[in-house]
Amino acid sequence: MSTPDQQSRSVKTLGVKLEPDVHAQLSFIAQLREGTITDEILIAIRAHIERAKDDPELRSRAEEVQAEIEREAAARRQAISTLFAAPGGTPDETNSSTTRSRQRSKEAPSES
Template identity: 70%
Template structure:
């Protein structure tokens, strides 16, 4: 049997404000369905997400976002490849020593 903490892993809590009349209606709907307001809100959110998946305008925006992410990733990969073009890419677990800026050495 799982504890309440285990069953809530990966769950996000969201607080929303509802006008009193909307809350009363939602509460009544939940009561009629032998559920909770949380159940009703989850149903509404899932239906909203399902409708969003079928929205061609949103799909176009998502495609543009994906393309931008891919462009940024390619640019970063190219920057890394250029930086280590001579094959001197550091191996994991090693570090390079930094030089002190001029004039920052202490004198005794």
């Protein structure tokens, strides 16, 4: 079982402002269910997330965002590849030649 300190690091706290009548209703529902307002809020949030998973418009937007992330990642990979490529060489050749150069410089006797 986790300690309260461990639990506080594994959850996010959210403050929610409620109108008095909404708070009263939610409090009464929690009381009838022998739970807490927090329990009721969590039940509602979980139900909302489940409905969102079945929302075709939201799914479409998520796919668009995922595609954009992939495009950006590919562009960044290309930028890194181009940055470290030797003139006329491939990035792999550059990395291996750079490694060989570093190894040679470590092996060379130092001049004092």
